[in-house]
Amino acid sequence: MSLPALGDRLEIRALIVRYANALDARRFEDLDQVFTADAYVDYRATGGIDGHWPQVRSWLPPAVTAFPHMCHLVGNIQIELAGDQARARTLCLNPVEVPLPGGGVQVMLLAMWYRDRLVRTAAGWRMSERVQEACIQHNVPRHLQVTAGTAH
Amino acid sequence: MNVQEISDRLEIEQLIVRYANSIDQRRWDGLDEVFTPDAYIDYRKLGGIDGRYPQIKAWLGTALAHFPNYCHMVGNIEIHLDGDRATGRTLCINPMDTPLPGGGSQVMFLGLWYKDKYLRTPQGWRMTERVEEGCFQHNVPAHMAIPKA
Numbered sequence: 001m002s003l004p005a006l007g008d009r010l011e012i013r014a015l016i017v018r019y020a021n022a023l024d025a026r027r028f029e030d031l032d033q034v035f036t037a038d039a040y041v042d043y044r045a046t047g048g049i050d051g052h053w054p055q056v057r058s059w060l061p062p063a064v065t066a067f068p069h070m071c072h073l074v075g076n077i078q079i080e081l082a083g084d085q086a087r088a089r090t091l092c093l094n095p096v097e098v099p100l101p102g103g104g105v106q107v108m109l110l111a112m113w114y115r116d117r118l119v120r121t122a123a124g125w126r127m128s129e130r131v132q133e134a135c136i137q138h139n140v141p142r143h144l145q146v147t148a149g150t151a152h
Numbered sequence: 153m154n155v156q157e158i159s160d161r162l163e164i165e166q167l168i169v170r171y172a173n174s175i176d177q178r179r180w181d182g183l184d185e186v187f188t189p190d191a192y193i194d195y196r197k198l199g200g201i202d203g204r205y206p207q208i209k210a211w212l213g214t215a216l217a218h219f220p221n222y223c224h225m226v227g228n229i230e231i232h233l234d235g236d237r238a239t240g241r242t243l244c245i246n247p248m249d250t251p252l253p254g255g256g257s258q259v260m261f262l263g264l265w266y267k268d269k270y271l272r273t274p275q276g277w278r279m280t281e282r283v284e285e286g287c288f289q290h291n292v293p294a295h296m297a298i299p300k301a
Binding site: 001002003006009073075076077078079089091093109111113134135136137138139 | 247
């Protein structure tokens with residue numbers, strides 16, 4: 001593996017981590033440095049929406065604010081480089097604290113994959129597409145089970 | 153750490169991830185590019201079999217067909233390089249959606265380590281040995297018989 005390829009791989013990994021940190025810290029403006037302006041994002045596998053970045057960008061804050069605590073642990077990052085483009089597959093373990101209708105909270109654990117397309121821009125690597133693929137849903141509160149996507 | 157060593161480490165990490173993705177996507181042929189043809193694999197600590205790669209490959213599809221959804225999250229990858237050979241230790245957190253006899257399913261969580269040996273081949277790094285070491289078992293349905301770690 002050449003030095004430029006090593007550099008690209010580490011930069012793409014850092015981008016995938018930056019997404020998780022921006023979301024977990026609710027610094028939504030930082031996500032503008034993760035996605036291209038017209039990126040396609042598909043959260044439907046976990047009950048969210050799909051659309052282009054500006055639309056998803058305005059949907060995210062209220063959707064995520066419903067959950068007092070959450071984190072997105074990413075790993076298993078597999079990257080295929082093709083010049084100024086790349087594809088990546090990432091596994092995410094996602095514990096989410098959910099307020100219950102009768103008071104109190106319950107932690108549910110979701111596992112999903114992200115299938116990404118990436119492009120090298122003048123400002124560095126960016127995601128031009130992120131599509132969720134569902135895996136595990138554990139301890140999901142009953143009132144959320146309707147909206148949570150069905151694992152295949 | 154020189155560029156060659158950094159490259160070897162990233163390639164071995166990608167090999168470990170490629171194993172997890174092949175298993176999780178049930179792309180059994182993908183494992184041909186993970187293991188050497190005569191690799192030794194030992195899944196006995198979590199109730200599986202041990203043997204050479206062709207035997208394991210034939211067994212995997214049937215053994216995992218029982219579970220509708222699962223993933224193998226790997227981390228804590230420690231690699232010791234020694235020229236064209238290497239050894240590694242990897243932690244894996246493994247949630248498994250398990251069908252229940254009375255209907256529905258239950259997610260059990262297994263923790264395990266992989267103890268690996270690697271070889272540099274003309275096609276890139278490959279595993280010559282993978283031995284599981286059990287750690288925790290959480291929320292295992294009563295009807296599942298997994299030997300204790």
